[in-house]
Amino acid sequence: LFNNPIYKPMFTSFYIFDLIYGDLTKLNALNEITGFKMDDLPNSVITLMIDDFWEICRKMDNRDRYSLKMEYSNLVKNAINRYQIKALSCSLVGTDKIIILVKSPYNFSLNDIALKIKNYINENSKYTVTLGLSNSYDDFKNIWKAYEESFQALNYSFFVGKNEIIEYENIKNLSSKTKKVKNLKTKQFLQDEIQQHH
Numbered sequence: 001l002f003n004n005p006i007y008k009p010m011f012t013s014f015y016i017f018d019l020i021y022g023d024l025t026k027l028n029a030l031n032e033i034t035g036f037k038m039d040d041l042p043n044s045v046i047t048l049m050i051d052d053f054w055e056i057c058r059k060m061d062n063r064d065r066y067s068l069k070m071e072y073s074n075l076v077k078n079a080i081n082r083y084q085i086k087a088l089s090c091s092l093v094g095t096d097k098i099i100i101l102v103k104s105p106y107n108f109s110l111n112d113i114a115l116k117i118k119n120y121i122n123e124n125s126k127y128t129v130t131l132g133l134s135n136s137y138d139d140f141k142n143i144w145k146a147y148e149e150s151f152q153a154l155n156y157s158f159f160v161g162k163n164e165i166i167e168y169e170n171i172k173n174l175s176s177k178t179k180k181v182k183n184l185k186t187k188q189f190l191q192d193e194i195q196q197h198h
Contacts (some may be wrong), residue, residue: 004129012062013090013091013093015029015030015033016030016044016088016089016090016099017130019042019088019101020045020099020101020143020144020147021144022141022143022144023186025098030088033110034088040086041102041103041140041143042086042087042088042102042103042140042146043102043103043104043136043137043138043140043146044102044104044110044133044134044135044136044137044146045088045097045099045100045101045102045104045133045134045143045144045146045147045149045150046099046100046102046113046114046117046132046150047097047098047131047132047147047150047153047154048072048076048097048098048099048100048104048108048117048129048130048131048132048153049096049097049098049129049130049132050068050072050096050127050129051068051127051128051129051162051163052127052162053068053096053127054096056068056127064109067097069091069096070091071100072091072098072121072125072129073089073090073091073175073190074091074168075120075121075124075125075165076091076100076117076121077091078120078124079116079117079120079121080117083113083117083120084115085113085116085117085153086102086103086105087100087101087103087113088100088101089101090168097154099147099150100117101143105137106184109178110133110134110136110167111133111165111167113133115165116166117131118131118151118163118165121182122163127130128162128163129163130154130157130160130163130165130166131154131157131164131165131166131169132149132150132151132152132153132154132156132157132166133150133153133154133165133166133167133168134146134147134149134150134168135149135168135169136147150166150168150198151167152171153167153168154166156171163190
């Protein structure tokens with residue numbers, strides 16, 4: 001079953017989520033499926049979202065949606081192979097997202113890796129993607145935290161826009177800026193209200 005093209009993505013997906021939450025007992029099975037080794041334990045996470053996925057899929061049936069998602073999942077895997085990135089990827093079932101666990105080398109930033117993947121997809125597909133990047137960690141035990149950070153970064157695509165790379169490290173600044181803008185708008189609204197009543 002491991003090498004069956006139908007079941008292989010499913011097994012890989014299960015084992016990737018075991019990996020995220022610290023269960024290393026299935027590493028041998030993962031190695032058999034993907035060639036993944038203990039030395040390749042990831043230190044960071046990229047979550048990739050197909051821009052406007054639900055709008056694109058609005059008139060599609062489930063089979064066509066699945067095909068579109070698999071197309072992008074395969075593009076991610078092709079980019080990983082082409083650029084010899086130490087990474088594992090799987091699609092997040094029922095969503096517009098693909099999870100990429102990366103062992104980011106010291107001579108490359110995670111942003112450099114994300115840019116390679118994004119550019120490869122843009123050159124080989126119809127629709128753009130946005131990527132959320134976690135911090136990188138020395139200890140694999142923090143990969144669950146990196147997984148959550150990549151999602152939080154991606155949530156800021158509403159402010160940043162499509163076809164972008166959003167780093168978790170930078171959304172703290174963006175968060176404080178959006179709060180300032182909100183506060184300024186509230187202050188202006190109150191001033192306008194006071195003037196109207198005078």
